[in-house]
Amino acid sequence: MRKFVCLICGYIYEGYEVPEICPICKAGADKFEEVFENKEDGIYKRFKVEKKVKENDVVTSFYLKSIEKVQLKKHKAGQFIAVKLNIDGVDEVRQYSLSMKPGEDFYRISVKREEKGLVSRYLHDNVFEGDVLEISEPLGQFILKDSNRPLILMSGGIGITPVMSMLYEASNSGREIIFVQAVLNSSAHTFKSEIKKIVKENNNVQTEVFYSEPLDKDKIGVDYDHLGFVSNEWIEKSLPKDGEFYFCGPLGFMKHIYICLTNIVTDKSSINYEVFGPSADLSEK
Structure with missing residues (x-):
């Protein structure tokens, strides 16, 4: 076999x-x-959970370091690792995007707890600092292309993980970057402080944050920039038509963004995306 x-x-x-x-x-x-x-051993290697950080009410990050203390393979921004867990005697494998800057001495995955997600619930509830996980080397082809064109990174919910790594990778390139993040409200706003730090340190980075259901304590102009969803009108008005677009998120969000972008760009090769789960034709309604 x-x-x-x-x-x-x-x-x-x-x-x-x-x-x-x-x-x-x-x-x-x-x-x-x-x-x-x-x-x-090239498929799965043993990594220790160095840190477990609660990002918000639904997302927790796991910082993973090699037990063998070998130099890690530098991932390409946008790639993922496969995580293998034995749950009740059954091996379960899931893929999680790497959410940190390429070239670090650790891997970071940021996992949303899904109430019906066997592995995500197990990671949140049963995996702690000091525990050992089996993970693969970085995989995937949703990666940044070489380009000097404006870079537009768009995410919905936990779809921020691969584009967060892209933001880190591109932020010091000097190219214009627009980072669009759509979330429910502050309770699900992932990497808020990290992104603010990147913007402060790089004057080529602009952020646009959408809250669809802000909490009473959430302040527009402080916590977020726009109320509601990323609309077709906003995309047409606010985003450069000659940019390179990368986006990831729930399937409904992905289909909406894809259709909106096909209305404003002539070069379809500039539209890049990753679907979590089985692939889908985003042009289908």
Whole structure:
């Protein structure tokens, strides 16, 4: 039996021949790479939870350091790692985007607790500082392209994780960056202080924060910039048509942003996105 890993989503397939299509992300056979038995440790390695940080009411970050203390593979901004957990005797694998600046001596994943999410609930409730997790090397092809065009990073909810890494990577490049974040309110506003620090240190970075249901204590102009959702009208009025667009979030958010962007940009190759879970055609209603 042979093993193949999908370079797009991290799915590991066991069989005699490379699969024609990934059952998770629908990538073709050319996106699979064979993993040989003597490279088994190359799939999952043991990392210790160095820090566990509660970002807000729903998101917790896990800072992971190699037990072997080897130099980490530098991830490309936007990539993810696969995390393998044994829960009640069953191995469960999930993919989580790396949310920190590439080149650090740790990996950071930021996990939203989903009430019906077996693994996310386990990480939040049962994994603590000092515990050991098995993780893969960074994978995925949702990464920044070389470009000097304005960079527009857009996220909905926990979709901020890959674009946060992109923000770190691009912030000192000098290119114009517009960082658009859509969240419910301050209780779910992830990386608020980190983003403010990046903006303060880099005058090429502009943020636009949308709260759809602000709390009574949330102040427009202080905690957020816009009430409601990222509308087609706002996109047409506020974003450069010659930019490079990267976005991630819930499927409804993704479809909305995709349709809005196709109305204003002529170069469709400038529209880049990542779907959490099985791939989907964002042009379908």
